[in-house]
Amino acid sequence: MSDQIILPTCTSCHRPITPHEPAVSFPCPNCGKVRIWRCRVCRELAREYTCPSCGFVGP
Numbered sequence: 379m380s381d382q383i384i385l386p387t388c389t390s391c392h393r394p395i396t397p398h399e400p401a402v403s404f405p406c407p408n409c410g411k412v413r414i415w416r417c418r419v420c421r422e423l424a425r426e427y428t429c430p431s432c433g434f435v436g437p
């Protein structure tokens with residue numbers, strides 16, 4: 379069980395992000411406490427994300 383990898387989930391669509399996927403992550407621009415993850419699909423569609431910590435909605 380020690381080889382199980384915990385994948386980050388996309389902040390917009392909540393799907394797990396695979397290690398080879400060209401996803402991006404960055405700290406929340408408002409509070410900086412949470413790392414926002416965006417998968418390739420959400421990046422291409424420019425979906426909104428909501429910070430789970432402060433509720434900030436960004437493009």
Ligand SMILES: [Zn+2]
Pocket residue numbers: 388389390391392393416417418419420
């Ligand atoms: Zn996504």
Ligand SMILES: [Zn+2]
Pocket residue numbers: 406407408409410411412429430431432433434
């Ligand atoms: Zn935030």
